[in-house]
Amino acid sequence: MHQFKYQLSLWISFTFMMLLFGSCSGYKMMNGPVFNPGVSLELAELRKQEVSGLKYKLYFKIPEDKNEEVSGKVVMDFMLNRTNVDKTNEFGGVLLDCRINKDKIYKVWANGRQVNKWIVNEHIVIPESVVKKGANQIAVQFVAEDQSLNRNAEYLYTLLVPDRARTLFPCFDQPNLKAEFSLQLDIPAHWTAVSNTAIINEKTTNDRKEIHFAPTEPLSTYLFSFVAGLLNRTEQFQNGQKIAVYHRETDPQKLIQLDTIFHQVFASIKWMEEYTGVPYPFAKYDLIILPGFQYGGMEHTGATLYNDRRMFLDEHPTPDEELGRTLLIAHETAHMWFGDLVTMNWFNDVWTKEVFANYFAARITEPLFPDVNHRLSNLRTFYISSLGEDRTPGTTSIRQPLDNLRNSGLIYGQIIYNKAPIVMEKLVELIGQEAFQSGIREYLRTYAYGNATWDDLVSILDSKTDADLKQFSDVWVNQKGMPEIDMELKGNRLIVRQRDLLNRGIFWPQRFNVTLCGKKTISREINLTDSILELPLDFYPDYVLPNTDGRGYGRFLLSSEAVQYIVDNWFSEKDEVCRLSLLMTLYENYQSKRLSPSLIANTLLKGLPIESNPIIASALVGYLNSCVNDLNGEPRLYIEQRMYELYQTHKLPSVRLQLLRALMSMVVSPDVIEALYGIWSDGKSELLSERDYMTLSYELAIRMPERSAAILAKQRERITNPDRIREYDYVARALNHDTTRLDNLFESLLIPSNRRIEPWTQTVLYYLNHPTRQDYSVKYIRPALDALRDVQRTGDIFFPRGWVGALLGGYRSMDAYQEVQDFLKDNPQYPPLLKNKILQAAYPLFRCNED
Template identity: 40%
Template sequence: MKILHSFFALFIITTIGFSQSKPKENFIVENGVSEQLAQFRKKQISNIQYGLSFEIPNQKNEDINSSLTVNLNLLDISKPLVLDFKEKSQNIKSVSANGKNIQILHENGHIIIPAENLISGKNTISISFIAGNLSLNRNDDFLYTLLVPDRASTLFPCFDQPDLKATYKLSLSVPKDWSVLAGADVKEKVENGDFTSYTFGESDKMSTYLFSFVAGKFTSATEKPGMEMTLLYRENNAEKIKMSVDTIFKLHQQSLEFLEKYTDHKFPFQKLDFASIPVFQYGGMEHVGAIQYRESTLFLDNSATDSEKLNRAKLIAHETSHMWFGDLVTMKWFDDVWMKEVFANFMADKIMNPIFPKINHNLQFFSTHYASAYAEDRSLGTHPIRQHLANLKDAGSLYGAMIYNKAPIMMRQLEASMGKEAFQKGIEKYIKKYANDNADWNNLVEILDAETPLDMKKWSEVWVNKSGRAIFTDKIEYDSKNRIKKFEITQQAEDKSTNVWPQIFQIGLVYANNVKVLNVNIKDKNLIVKEAIGLEKPLTIIYNYNGYGYGVFPLDGNNLNFISALKDEVARASSYSNLYENTLIGNVSPDKAFDCFFKGIQTEENELVLRIVSNNLNTIYWRFLNEKQQIKVQKQLEDVLNERLQANLSANIKKTLFGLFSSIAYSDSAKTKLYQIWNKEIVIPNLKLNEDDFTNMAMNLAIFKHEKADEILEKTRTTITNPDKKKRFEFLLPSLSKNESVRNSFIESLKDDANREKEAWVSVGLANVNHPLRQESAQKYIRFSLDLVEKIQRTGDIFFPKDWLDNTVGRYSSKYAFDEVQRFLKENPNFSPILKRKLLMSTDLLYKAQNIKKETE
């Protein structure tokens, strides 16, 4: 059929626009899915069933011939039916409505079925098309779909909005040596020469972004730890396979059992299968019946630390939680995407308690969420947890630490304020009422409000609908006997607004032989801590002692040595975090903070706390110490790390300490030591290293300009046994080159969309090129990177624009980089507000560095 384009633009607008008597319902079919279109289609369409067929060829550059038959009921046929298909018009071969071929009408990423081709009630639309490649993630011998948040319409024609749930009947033709995985079980398998055709049963009802399939050369494992599950994987390390596969199944079952009990709702879908993918963009994605994971997170060996094991378990618990929170009950519109993520993270934290009984889970929660939440919320690009979304094409911009990290902090505060039993009762009612349906935040607030005297609407207004955090100050007065006669704390919004965050936390008064812990429930701007009145003057005061509070708290800059001596692990973690945040807002000098973290490196024996200390020390070292200060502390830091690595410490602690050493080992003596470890001339007792660790060492040695860098890289390349990891390393080699022109060519190559397909690889390559030791030669590409970011957003997945910015201009602290950002923003006044927020988040430390340098000069 002939494809008609711009000739029909006016026709489309006038046909689907509504009469002037209903101006609120007027809409134009614009790019993406507007709120207006989504709301109209929700009223117009029901009972959707997709029938999809894809013919996957042997070569990844060949077209995938596909077909769609969609059955649906229409309540309103006075207007056209609008399907979303964000592909070239040439990809549409034919369209038929109710058995009759019709002309192809494709505008602004939509296929239009005119009203005269529709009937009231049941309709059948059939479309023959070439599948879009953007979200197919095609590799030489495997592919996987990833359609969140609005990418289903880049693959096949559909109604790409979360509140139009549907069932799917899928058929796949794939090369005969490939395995397949989708949202329903295989009902028929037919071999046809070099290909095999698979027909799947009808899936459960789901939103378009949750539809998925995986196909390729995978190994399959099936176990029944309770519910029968199947895993596809490409990992070929025998030790990792032996140590991981059974654990992966067991963790899914443990998560499933917890969630069934907590929600009082049985597992809601036909199956719980999963695939591990070596180049996966995210940690995981909760596709119904076919969860996808990043392979490196799932498959661990005996060198894995407790933190890595915990992270794997949390990832699995997170994705399993989505089966209830997101898949069973789905947000109405993507402005509430944070709801599915907050519950997945919040439930994952709960699930960890029985699985890892020896871990301090309050500490684990704090170490997981606070640093990431603060990193975005303190920036000029911060935004509320819940954001308005006018068009689904911008939904990817909503993702970030506000929903993954601040929202769980908010939810924990809410649970603490309501009480655990009342909170759980509300969640049970929420799941029961909205199962297989869609809900928004206001629906949940209404349910929770009935379970608590707390004014939920007022409470959530600041926590959910406002951005930022509180800066706390105190005013303490003592009497003549050195007893407290007044203890007042005050909160002021960091952005100088009138926002006040009601919250619960603890204050620790530290004495010579004990700590007096006070419970605080601040509901307004000021609070008199009555429990403190009459107590003796403490040696120091530790705010946010239990790590529940959210904000920047007072800090006794003259008593920082008390932090490492605190017996409570959470109090130490919270105090180290608070020290870092106070440094960034100018209350503590970088060198003074560095000294405190340095002492923590010498004494800390809890892995989670040590990671906080190590990360903060590393940031201050590279970002906020000048070259003279770095030289001053470099040898001392190396010596302490070497000494601790030889001491009788746990493998977890040694792995964390070694990670810090490897990241700063650029002096001649440290390089020599790092090379000897990489070359296995030196073996550090109880330090367990795997192939990935040796690869990372090789990359660091190249960046640190070791004299044998070329030899190190080549030997590493030839010894990598996993073909997927070898391809990754070969992709990264130009970014590691000692030749500046080769690194330049690597950056220039990223203009080409095809060279950015493996986004996780690109991020590492950018970090290599923009390492602090290479920034003098790389800074000329700051503007290049900024100019390309709008294209990155159009072609990349949801996290990539921020990752791109983080690993380019976000790596810098220099005045040059700061000026480049200011110049870019001045010369681009119409720069996307969404991307501007991402840029301001990524450059927060760059901005902070300018202020800190002014204060220390």
């Protein structure tokens, strides 16, 4: 009944609009796809034909009290071209994208004339009677929604990727309508403001301050940004360029790291300029480092946002963390050229900006860490992460279809961030470094300050090589999944087969090395150009070790002889890349249930005590953590005890710290729990940071209910930074042992306003569904999955995956498995992109409960 009333009301509204505005040129009838909620592909394509010369003038008045409304006004100037549009039976007005409560849209003007506001499916409809061919100006007075303002007690920041600009101000919210933005802010006089460009005028009156920023270069709406609040500022000059860092950190030990951050930003800019031949293409590069920021970083030109935990490292950072920060800085800097200067035409190609950001970040990092084996680092960073998602039933292709920008956030994941750089490596190997660099430079020159597609780049690269890039792209970019590669020895012949696990009959062209073992040991390169390869040999090997140089991508099956060799000898392999590659292959065979968790755990523990490379050791600890979660009883207690002993004795401090962090998250042994309590209670570990102690207190409080209140109170007293105290109080609510209060807390998370700080919310949801609470908290699974669409609608791009990961990550029980299966069964038409996030997160749960 309610659905019928809604449809009837909508039909009446559409009918009225058609009578009011007539039916010629521009847009299809109001029940057509261009009027769908969000920004449909049809609407975006139509507006791209019609709108050009776009400029926004924006004004926001920001009160100090975060509970008061932020008022705003936008004036947009543009040219309207309707000469090539079929005018038959179409609505001739203009649609602005606007996901602001209609009651908060106060006034609308078109070409100097106030018009009655009319909002349909998140669009402000500007009637045909008040727009014209040629120059137009539309203005709207409104109150901004808080969703994308990220308001805190002492600061706020905008985050508009991928389609959130329309929640902040009415606009044409699509990436291929780039515009010039001019911003004016009215803020409390003691606040600081940062935006994409420099301040050109500032005036203070009483307790308020009015700031005018210079117009931007052409930007997509998702790249417009500003930050305002109580911020500290530090700046440095180098090579004639000034960069400022804004932050809220108070710890002197962390602030010392600003010199490293500045050095790496300047180095990243210089590397990109030299490689691309394009000088830094924007007016300035400032950084804002914020607590609770949703992502590692976001590449707003002139106002790049970073997460404080990724930038201000603890006193004893692991090599992974140091490399990770540098890769993050280089990644966001590379975006200035790939994503900001040249932007994808539509978000189905969002991977094109992410692949270049990660691919070039890896290369930028190499000279900054000359003592690191970067091939090894790439295996650890790209391959392990990508395989972790590609093996799940929720895997996707790199390039994915997208019908509406409101679903574009669901495209993000390990495939576009980490599989795509692997594919780019293979592409460069195929066409050569010189041709690749030449093509990249031509691509940037051709599409500077504009938009391009993957096919546009392929077309440029194709002109510089004889290789079949179309076939390569079709398989590696447009198809999901990975090959299963098997190797068989028949006398003196090696037969290599690759199989498509999804039975589409496709094959993945790639090169990798194998090691043939027998009376002699030799390495041979395999060039797979078909589903099967037969290679004659000049001797009779006993067995073959696949992918020993780590270049291959897929699931490499191991013979029993190869398994035994790796189990017995992996830790004595001198070549570091080979050593990690063998372990990765062994682990993937375990993930496909060909090997037991006990075998893998004990194999890892054979070599971990003597592993001297911190990158490999980090991978070992990660694999060990995963295996132990599949163990029970005495085998698990034994492994945990060995891990604790290694924490005490390993020669690498980073390994000791990673082992301790792993134990925090998974420990069930009473003896080890008591030992961890002793470490926390003493509070004097040279390895642990304040944040480590915070995490340890969470884990102990949940495992020691009788000491929980005392642990939380004591840890809170230890924290000095006010932002971290706020975070601690937010998370600690989930560590209560009163089930009524836990239920109320969970129910509160179903309300969007209560989950605004998404990283903290994910932590709360994780502890509500902690492995030690599985029997009780399983009842949260269904309502949390039911809320996932709302989480997607109201949250940022990584939040849906983070939500289901926090929800399901700790479960292994059949009851939990059945809850997820029942949900999927009851929702057969569930949006595929969102369903993939569930399938990715539920993979460990499915793996434990399915044959």
